[in-house]
Amino acid sequence: MAYSCYITFPTTFYAIRAESILKQESTAFKMVPVPRTISSSCGTALRCSCDEIGKIKYTLLQNELELEGFYRLKEEGLKTPTVEELDLNE
Amino acid sequence: MSDIIEPCKNELNLYFDNAATSWPKPETVYRAAEKQMRQVCGNPGRSGHTRTLEADRLIYRTREAVAKLFNVTDPARIIFALNATDALNIALKGFLKKGDHVLYTAMEHNSVLRPLGRLQREGLITATMIPCSIKGYPDLDFLEDAYHCETSLLVINHASNVTGSIAPLEEMLKSAKERNVSVLIDAAQTAGSQMINAAALEIDMIAFTGHKSLLGPTGTGGLYVRPGLELTPLREGGTGSQSEIDRHPESMPERLEAGTLNNSGLAGLLEGLKFIEETGIDKIRDHEQKIRAYLYEQLQEVPALKIYGPDSSEPASTVISFTINNVDSGEIGYILESSYGILCRTGLHCAPLAHKAINTFPEGTVRLSPGYFTTIADIDYLVDALKDITAHVAE
Numbered sequence: 003m004a005y006s007c008y009i010t011f012p013t014t015f016y017a018i019r020a021e022s023i024l025k026q027e028s029t030a031f032k033m034v035p036v037p038r039t040i041s042s043s044c045g046t047a048l049r050c051s052c053d054e055i056g057k058i059k060y061t062l063l064q065n066e067l068e069l070e071g072f073y074r075l076k077e078e079g080l081k082t083p084t085v086e087e088l089d090l091n092e
Numbered sequence: 093m094s095d096i097i098e099p100c101k102n103e104l105n106l107y108f109d110n111a112a113t114s115w116p117k118p119e120t121v122y123r124a125a126e127k128q129m130r131q132v133c134g135n136p137g138r139s140g141h142t143r144t145l146e147a148d149r150l151i152y153r154t155r156e157a158v159a160k161l162f163n164v165t166d167p168a169r170i171i172f173a174l175n176a177t178d179a180l181n182i183a184l185k186g187f188l189k190k191g192d193h194v195l196y197t198a199m200e201h202n203s204v205l206r207p208l209g210r211l212q213r214e215g216l217i218t219a220t221m222i223p224c225s226i227k228g229y230p231d232l233d234f235l236e237d238a239y240h241c242e243t244s245l246l247v248i249n250h251a252s253n254v255t256g257s258i259a260p261l262e263e264m265l266k267s268a269k270e271r272n273v274s275v276l277i278d279a280a281q282t283a284g285s286q287m288i289n290a291a292a293l294e295i296d297m298i299a300f301t302g303h304k305s306l307l308g309p310t311g312t313g314g315l316y317v318r319p320g321l322e323l324t325p326l327r328e329g330g331t332g333s334q335s336e337i338d339r340h341p342e343s344m345p346e347r348l349e350a351g352t353l354n355n356s357g358l359a360g361l362l363e364g365l366k367f368i369e370e371t372g373i374d375k376i377r378d379h380e381q382k383i384r385a386y387l388y389e390q391l392q393e394v395p396a397l398k399i400y401g402p403d404s405s406e407p408a409s410t411v412i413s414f415t416i417n418n419v420d421s422g423e424i425g426y427i428l429e430s431s432y433g434i435l436c437r438t439g440l441h442c443a444p445l446a447h448k449a450i451n452t453f454p455e456g457t458v459r460l461s462p463g464y465f466t467t468i469a470d471i472d473y474l475v476d477a478l479k480d481i482t483a484h485v486a487e
């Protein structure tokens with residue numbers, strides 16, 4: 003079973019700003035359309051490995067970005083993925 | 093190259109109208125605007141596909157480049173608009189509240205005077221004009237005594253499009269800040285050719301246009317709004333985000349932007365900004381200063397020609413206004429173009445109070461505005477033409 007994690011943004015500006023900031027780091031991530039199972043204000047989300055999401059969130063907040071939500075998706079073939087909203091405040 | 097994208101290049105045309113809109117643009121500006129339309133084409137923020145993302149990135153990079161130009165760290169504080177006029181309307185109507193008092197200089201363009209005029213006629217605000225000297229510089233003593241308890245905003249024309257005179261920003265900002273009055277700079281004539289350090293000077297708002305010294309296409313421009321200052325939006329609508337709610341996003345830059353932006357124009361503007369960064373704004377300013385000083389010197393040799401505004405030792409953009417005896421300025425402009433292929437602008441230049449300040453109202457002046465690409469040879473040709481014309485006039 004594959005898991006991937008997502009960060010959503012309040013506006014497009016912050017999605018693109020996130021991309022621009024992370025490009026300067028060595029983190030692997032991709033800007034993707036928001037999966038249908040997640041509800042988001044902005045149509046573009048950031049997909050990354052679930053091992054990295056904490057670090058990415060930290061980097062983005064350090065740069066004063068506005069973020070909306072954090073999710074983990076369990077992808078099982080063509081079935082609708084199961085979504086779990088993450089609480090990253092630990 | 094097809095006819096359509098060939099610039100309106102006419103060997104005979106010498107362009108002295110950069111204060112209206114700059115020409116030529118760097119080649120990269122034309123190419124980027126066309127490429128955006130042909131190859132990128134996605135609507136920023138609207139769909140998740142890769143072309144949309146590419147369009148989003150172009151706009152983001154343009155925002156970043158403008159932020160850098162004004163020494164601003166957060167690109168979210170730069171919003172795009174149609175031009176400086178649009179940005180000034182967004183600033184004035186989004187900032188001013190009922191009962192406010194506004195100070196503005198006599199050099200202001202109609203893009204400031206007319207919105208202020210309407211707000212006054214509607215009984216919403218009061219306003220006081222800071223008179224300017226015959227050279228086009230604001231009267232700082234008058235300013236010191238002009239503040240009221242209700243004064244909330246000082247509007248400063250950075251450089252006059254009639255005389256070229258550059259307002260003493262530092263002194264005026266200091267004066268306003270001491271009284272907790274916000275400052276809006278109209279940088280239509282200076283963004284791209286004069287350094288404007290928004291962070292160091294603590295400027296509240298800067299309106300800029302893309303098609304003059306920033307060397308971009310028309311239909312581009314915008315506004316810088318300092319962090320912590322939130323304007324009331326003039327318009328609301330589609331932004332591509334938060335589509336399910338009937339409230340426009342409150343966070344910048346979307347807060348002050350609604351509807352599809354001028355994507356190809358902004359792609360061109362980005363190249364204009366890159367050209368300025370690569371060339372260096374100091375180098376551009378120094379070159380333009382040299383060109384103006386030379387033009388000023390040469391014009392003094394033309395008999396019967398009267399120059400208005402700053403001399404070559406006083407702070408100014410490239411603009412120089414003049415008249416010849418009692419000859420109608422429109423007539424001189426017509427002869428310059430029809431007999432010599434020289435393009436300039438004549439009349440009141442949308443700034444009636446500036447002409448009152450320099451005593452050229454209502455006749456107006458002939459305005460010459462060389463640009464970064466103007467050469468000494470261009471000026472020699474122009475000055476010879478003017479000597480010819482004045483010889484005929486004197487006959």
Ligand SMILES: Cc1ncc(COP(=O)(O)O)c(C=O)c1O
Nearest residue numbers: 175176177201203253278280301
């Ligand atoms: C001083 C000044 N302010 C505002 C404007 C308006 O610029 P735009 O026509 O790009 O809106 C201009 C130029 O026309 C100008 O010279």
